[in-house]
Amino acid sequence: MPDGDCISSVLSAGLGLEKLGKEVRMIVDYEIPWYYYEFDAVERIHRAGALQNWDPDVILVLDASSPDRVGDVEEFLEKALVLVVDHHATNHAFGDFNWVDTKFGATAQMVLKLNKALGVLYDPELALYNFIGIATDTGFFRYANSDVQVFEDAAELVRLGANPNVVASTILENKKLEQLGLFCEVVHGLKIECDGLLAYSAIPWNAFEKRGLSESDAAGFVGEMRAIRGVEVAVLFSESKEGEIHVSMRSKKWFDLTETAVHFGGGGHPRAAGFTVKAGEASLAEVVESTVQYLKIRLTQRG
Incomplete structure (x- = not known):
């Protein structure tokens, strides 16, 4: 996007x-x-x-x-x-x-x-x-x-x-009411790990579909996750209609995300990066698992 x-x-x-x-x-x-x-x-x-x-x-x-x-x-x-x-x-x-x-x-x-x-x-x-x-x-x-x-x-x-x-x-300051409902679902599925350093959540395509929304309507959600006190890295996983998995990552103060993004075939900046997994290569759950495990190892090493 x-x-x-x-x-x-x-x-x-x-x-x-x-x-x-x-x-x-x-x-x-x-x-x-x-x-x-x-x-x-x-x-x-x-x-x-x-x-x-x-x-x-x-x-x-x-x-x-x-x-x-x-x-x-x-x-x-x-x-x-x-x-x-x-x-x-x-x-x-x-x-x-x-x-x-x-x-x-x-x-x-x-x-x-x-x-x-x-x-x-x-x-x-x-x-x-x-x-x-x-x-x-x-x-x-x-x-x-x-x-x-x-x-x-x-x-x-x-x-x-x-x-x-x-x-x-x-x-x-231009949000749809349906976006707030979607964000509630993101919060409901929010996971906090690594002693509070890592926050992540996932949005399957049907969550967008049932509200008449698209992936662009989730823009900004990962920033709200990063704003949680104590969180250093926030990750939002979203599934497109075609089955692609888009991974948006944000860090707050010290964690450099570029290495993680490049490892998974993406790119970006130290504090904002991401990558895409093509449809059919992995499920949403598999992408969440592999990304979270990779980040947990690096966050633990830094800690």
Whole structure:
């Protein structure tokens, strides 16, 4: 599921390039959480099918650490020059040219720097879309990646017209009643282990289905689990309609999640990472078991 930094980076780069007269098709080949569609320009983002019968000179890949993170866009990467811009330490440098810099709290900051270097003139709309990525990838300026540069870039975008209140209210204060019911089920199934350091819960597909929800409606749940006093690592397992198992992990202060994510074929950041198990490879219960055992060993070693 694409996060705010992914959506923001695609929009900000795409709209910026259009201001320079370039023909652009903005692609995110995954389901975008419904609340992002309250930002008008998100309607302009397409799935990979929009690349059929089109021969771009350049494919700019943003906020994706490996080719398998771009969905069916992966099959088009051999057909054009590929530029990768990303801030994940686990990036595979799979482009023809790669700008990967982990010092940035969000890829959206890198897009801001790129747009400015290209001479893109910002209006309030572009400033807002660029601000979304910085705000969301820093947990609205609560995470450890909220450094001086993050605040300076955010302040610049506010000066250019971004409205932080609009972003925060749309993303944080916009829940469906059914989501609260789903979260109750997450809490009911919550397990705490490793002397309180590890919290985890799982959502089978039928829990989404019976409430008319999708996986995107569980966004933010793992953060609430991490907020439990004494918990260092929180993990949320969710099952898609197709049978894929998505594993979202968060840590609070000291546990580096990147090694665990890479071990299971995923990626991310020290405090926020994840991976996906393809349909048919393992059941939800098997993925929970293997992941929890792996984390328990490492948490015990650290303790």
